[in-house]
Amino acid sequence: MTEKLYDFDSHIKEFSAVVLKSGEDEKGKYVILDKTAFFPEGGGQGSDKGTINGMPVLDVQETNGGIRHYTEVLFNDGEQVQGEIDWERRFRHMQNHSGEHIISGIAHSLYGLENVGFHLGQTEVTLDFNGFLTREQLLKIEALANEAIYKNVPFIAEYPEKDRLKCMEYRSKLDLQDNVRIVTIPDYDACACCAPHVKTAAEIGIIKILDFYKMRGGIRVYIKCGKDALADYNEKYSNVYRISELLCAKQSESFDAVERLQREASALKHKISELKKAFIGAKISAFKPESEITALFEEELDIKELQLYADGLYKSFGGIRAVFSAQTNGYGFAICSKEDTLASFFGKMKQSLNIRGGGRNGMVQGTVLNTKEEITEFFNRSEL
Numbered sequence: 001m002t003e004k005l006y007d008f009d010s011h012i013k014e015f016s017a018v019v020l021k022s023g024e025d026e027k028g029k030y031v032i033l034d035k036t037a038f039f040p041e042g043g044g045q046g047s048d049k050g051t052i053n054g055m056p057v058l059d060v061q062e063t064n065g066g067i068r069h070y071t072e073v074l075f076n077d078g079e080q081v082q083g084e085i086d087w088e089r090r091f092r093h094m095q096n097h098s099g100e101h102i103i104s105g106i107a108h109s110l111y112g113l114e115n116v117g118f119h120l121g122q123t124e125v126t127l128d129f130n131g132f133l134t135r136e137q138l139l140k141i142e143a144l145a146n147e148a149i150y151k152n153v154p155f156i157a158e159y160p161e162k163d164r165l166k167c168m169e170y171r172s173k174l175d176l177q178d179n180v181r182i183v184t185i186p187d188y189d190a191c192a193c194c195a196p197h198v199k200t201a202a203e204i205g206i207i208k209i210l211d212f213y214k215m216r217g218g219i220r221v222y223i224k225c226g227k228d229a230l231a232d233y234n235e236k237y238s239n240v241y242r243i244s245e246l247l248c249a250k251q252s253e254s255f256d257a258v259e260r261l262q263r264e265a266s267a268l269k270h271k272i273s274e275l276k277k278a279f280i281g282a283k284i285s286a287f288k289p290e291s292e293i294t295a296l297f298e299e300e301l302d303i304k305e306l307q308l309y310a311d312g313l314y315k316s317f318g319g320i321r322a323v324f325s326a327q328t329n330g331y332g333f334a335i336c337s338k339e340d341t342l343a344s345f346f347g348k349m350k351q352s353l354n355i356r357g358g359g360r361n362g363m364v365q366g367t368v369l370n371t372k373e374e375i376t377e378f379f380n381r382s383e384l
């Protein structure tokens with residue numbers, strides 16, 4: 001079996017060990033050592049990475065026969081090796097995992113909720129509770145969790161004797177009997193957990209709850225702790241900074257500035273729409289139909305405006321009245337006429353041109369992918 005150095009000292013970064021066994025399984029080549037500081041994958045947390053004798057450790061898994069470190073090479077039995085863990089990665093895992101314990105402990109003691117899921121991913125850290133929490137309750141938990149950091153409370157990991165364990169109160173996802181590792185944060189939490197944790201809460205730096213949503217009778221909470229939280233702050237700061245520069249607003253007033261901009265944009269949109277309606281009305285009044293079937297090309301009209309335009313032309317002049325406006329792909333169009341006349345005309349149009357669209361009650365609309373010349377040519381040779 002492998003002695004777990006991380007069990008009692010989570011800050012061992014380098015260690016020497018002796019190779020107990022090296023071999024190959026379906027995951028690849030591995031080496032089992034007499035002791036290790038590498039934490040294997042487990043409990044929602046990925047394994048440590050690092051090197052053994054300078055060779056990258058790709059994955060670490062715990063098996064009945066010991067902890068397997070997966071590497072690209074085999075080692076000799078009895079060989080003395082030097083292990084080094086990727087401390088950046090480990091410390092990030094500890095900051096987030098320890099932060100999670102504080103939050104879960106507070107949610108448990110304040111609201112009686114159980115943590116029923118934990119995932120420490122590369123970009124996201126989530127915890128699931130078996131009941132709902134409001135935004136206010138989460139803010140309260142976050143404030144208390146950060147209090148624990150200011151107090152610099154210790155994290156104590158131990159394997160209590162069976163009799164003592166029986167009397168202990170602790171959170172646990174599984175019903176464990178033997179060899180249970182308890183991580184205690186005095187006044188905050190006690191939880192069965194096999195992962196390495198910070199020595200004291202100050203190492204976490206900060207605990208930030210970012211988001212939450214309801215799921216399966218409970219709630220999923222997104223958190224970031226320590227360096228992750230600082231990186232998140234920097235990213236958000238950069239956004240707010242750029243928004244405030246762009247809108248010449250104080251950073252603390254950037255939301256109000258964006259809201260104002262949005263109000264102005266929607267007022268302008270409304271104004272443009274009114275002007276377009278007036279423009280269409282004026283165009284219809286000035287229209288001199290040269291034949292019973294006409295196709296007009298206008299710029300910057302959306303489908304609703306094309307419908308308004310074609311309908312107005314038909315109501316004033318009868319015949320078949322079509323209006324087109326260029327889109328990113330082809331032309332948007334609307335055509336109005338008497339219902340049966342339009343049905344047969346549109347049928348012919350679909351045979352001659354590349355059209356997507358349809359309609360009813362004397363109006364069709366859609367998109368045509370042909371050129372202006374091809375569309376005009378079709379209208380010129382059509383008869384009522």
Ligand SMILES: [Zn+2]
Nearest residue numbers: 097193194195
């Ligand atoms: Zn844990």
